[in-house]
Amino acid sequence: MIASLARAAWMVAGHWRWFVRVGVAVALLQLIAPAPPRAVLEPPQTVQTQDAQLCVHTRLMEEVDEWKIQRTLQIVREMGAPTIVEFFPWAYIEPGEDDYHWAAVDRIVRHAQNQGIRIIARLGLVPAWARPNEDERPTTLNELPVESFPDFAEFVARFAERYAGQIDHLIIWNEPNLSFEWGYRPVDPAAYIDLLRVVYEAAHRANPGVTILSAPLAPTLEPAGSPNGMSDLLYFEAMYEAGLADVSDAIAIHPYGFTSPPEAAPGFDALNFRRAELLHDIMLRYGDADKPVYITETGWNDHPRWASAVTPSLRIAYTLDALDYTQREWPWLQSLCLWVMRFPAPTNSYPDGFTLVTPDFQPKPIYDAVQAYARGWSPGGALWLSPPG
Amino acid sequence: MAVAARLKLRRWHWIAAGLIVVVVVMLLLRATSAPDKPLLPAGALRVGVDPSNPPFAFFEDDQIRGLEIDLANALGDALDAPVQLVPLGFDGLYDALKVEAVDIVIAAITADPLRTADVDYSLPYYDDGLVLVSPADHPIAAMDALAGLSLAYAFGSEADSEAHRWLRRIQPFTTQPYETPQIALDAARLGAADAALVGATDARLYARAHDDWPNVRQAVMHTPFVIATSARHGRLAAAINEGLQQMQNDGTLDLLIARWLGGA
Missing domain, CATH: 3.40.190.10 (Periplasmic binding protein-like II)
Structure with missing residues (x-):
């Protein structure tokens, strides 16, 4: 039997010429395949804007085609936004321990610099090797066990060092007051601050000029003890109790507008744009009011049916009013980043109602309106016809 | 060696090579399939829903209602299991499935080709194109x-x-x-x-x-809404598809859709 197996293996090996032929055929087919559009760098650009705080969240790490990254950043610049927030998943960059893949980040940095755009990087998403063993129980990409905190800190330090002078603002994690953003475990403000402390020290050792932004919290009314998460106000206060002031250089927040205008009064039980003021009040109470604040996500949604959406015209009005309001009333604010410029592919659901541009780069009315605002252009004519009848 | 003997030997080689291939395929299949587990580990059909999306799922008088809630209940009937609704945000739907906090997700989603390693998608139950x-x-x-x-x-x-x-x-x-x-x-x-x-x-x-x-x-365009199940739980995916197919065949699905959205 062993002899037969050996002979069979020899027989397969004897067909090596066929493997070569197939390989050559595949290589030839590759040569005749149409080349992807090139993404040649332009002469260095600068952002023309009258609103230096304007920023937009992008989703570039999921793009396969380099020209789409370039085009997205071009329309960010053309809109008049000098800053973007981009999410750089740890799991993509270090899929194996000490096995770093920086190419995808490098090309985003290259094109952003070419367009004159500053990047604020959000870091998170845990690779499989740093998560609990999947064979024992399923885990999500948001579960970071305590024993892996140093691994994440090492990654952040490498990132901070590699991109020093290019990306100097790092957001550590996202919305940890939601259970699913904390690995589908009970939320834990003290544990998050433990994580931030380890990361803060490592990042500053790697790049003394880095600005570490604490994780923005999801606006939610979930009471303490809820399995889904915790009120952002309660969680933020608990972060300060655990020492947030000493392990952050800036605070990131997510004050979405939902269905209210930006001037709507804030309240513990109200989800609206000025919830940011309640968060700032907490900073004030803990003697941390001088720390800069970055809105790294905000906006209104104009999906036709989502329960928390508004009409496209209200979305425009509320967004422009918010840009005015923050410049007038919030001197502590550094940036206001709209969620979201564009998705690589449609979700076919209401999250598409947050985008400024469609996946095929068609600007929505909100894009044109923000662009006119930021560039100081007079608003264009009517975007749509009056209702008939 | 005689020609007949050489042919016989060559046949044995082919049989041995075939055996190797069969064993390798079986080992691969065994490695990628989860051990048998109950169809519904919690004893109920736990359905992840997004109650912010009327008329598919929404809160009314502190209760979740909508087309997808009726669909979930109909599937529960087909599986002869009680239904437990788990309200989720859109961003958390797939993570809930991943950690087995829910058995299925019915939330106006379309099949995402980037997720098919972890997620099975059902037959479409509605076309929002x-x-x-x-x-x-x-x-x-x-x-x-x-x-x-x-x-x-x-x-x-x-x-x-x-x-x-x-x-x-x-x-x-x-x-x-x-x-x-x-x-x-x-x-x-x-x-x-x-x-x-x-x-x-x-x-x-x-x-x-x-x-x-x-x-x-x-x-003009098709946007089929589908139900998501964990790819580790193929039996449930098959049962969901069977239930949906039955509901399509007997007209139940059309009735549910007409109740919430009007007739075709």
């Missing part, structure tokens, strides 16, 4: 019949993109953007436009609210 709506007395059967006519749609919507794609393919037609799909449908109903291009759900809800307006709806 774009439809061309025109008056029944002047029906327009397809987009390529629009040349020389006028088309209403919501500015900046998927219909807007699709209308401009068609403008590059056929003789010109007049584009009439409005602020919302409902106003675009008003234009078609009131004769201000020859047709409107809107999502199927908007068209159905509008037709139900204006049942005195005979109109024709023609599918």
Whole structure:
């Protein structure tokens, strides 16, 4: 039997010429395949804007085609936004321990610099090797066990060092007051601050000029003890109790507008744009009011049916009013980043109602309106016809 | 060696090679399939829903209601299992499935080709794609019949993109953007436009609210809503598909859709 197996293996090996032929055929087919559009760098650009705080969240790490990254950043610049927030998943960059893949980040940095755009990087998403063993129980990409905190800190330090002078603002994690953003475990403000402390020290050792932004919290009314998460106000206060002031250089927040205008009064039980003021009040109470604040996500949604959406015209009005309001009333604010410029592919659901541009780069009315605002252009004519009848 | 003996030996080689292939395939299959586990580990069909998306799922009087809730209950009946609704945000749907906090997700989602390693998607239960709506007395059967006519749609919507794609393919037609799909449908109903291009759900809800307006709806693009299950739980995916197929065959699904969105 062993002899037969050996002979069979020899027989397969004897067909090596066929493997070569197939390989050559595949290589030839590759040569005749149409080349992807090139993404040649332009002469260095600068952002023309009258609103230096304007920023937009992008989703570039999921793009396969380099020209789409370039085009997205071009329309960010053309809109008049000098800053973007981009999410750089740890799991993509270090899929194996000490096995770093920086190419995808490098090309985003290259094109952003070419367009004159500053990047604020959000870091998170845990690779499989740093998560609990999947064979024992399923885990999500948001579960970071305590024993892996140093691994994440090492990654952040490498990132901070590699991109020093290019990306100097790092957001550590996202919305940890939601259970699913904390690995589908009970939320834990003290544990998050433990994580931030380890990361803060490592990042500053790697790049003394880095600005570490604490994780923005999801606006939610979930009471303490809820399995889904915790009120952002309660969680933020608990972060300060655990020492947030000493392990952050800036605070990131997510004050979405939902269905209210930006001037709507804030309240513990109200989800609206000025919830940011309640968060700032907490900073004030803990003697941390001088720390800069970055809105790294905000906006209104104009999906036709989502329960928390508004009409496209209200979305425009509320967004422009918010840009005015923050410049007038919030001197502590550094940036206001709209969620979201564009998705690589449609979700076919209401999250598409947050985008400024469609996946095929068609600007929505909100894009044109923000662009006119930021560039100081007079608003264009009517975007749509009056209702008939 | 005699020719017959050599042929016999060669046959044995082929059989041995075949055996190797079979063993390797079996080992691979064994490595990728989870051990048997109960169809519903919690003893109930735990359904992840997003109650912010009427009329598919929404809160009303502190209860979650909607087309997808009725669908979940019908599937529970088909599986002879109680249904436990788990309200989730859109961003958390797949993570809930991953950690087995829910058995299935019914939340107006379409199949995501990037997730098929972890997620199985069911047969479609509803198509929310774009439809061309025109008056029944002047029906327009397809987009390529629009040349020389006028088309209403919501500015900046998927219909807007699709209308401009068609403008590059056929003789010109007049584009009439409005602020919302409902106003675009008003234009078609009131004769201000020859047709409107809107999502199927908007068209159905509008037709139900204006049942005195005979109109024709023609599918232009398809956006099939599907149910997600964990790829580690293939038996459940099969059972869900079987239940859906049964509901399609006996008309239950059409009845559910008509109850919430109006007739086809």
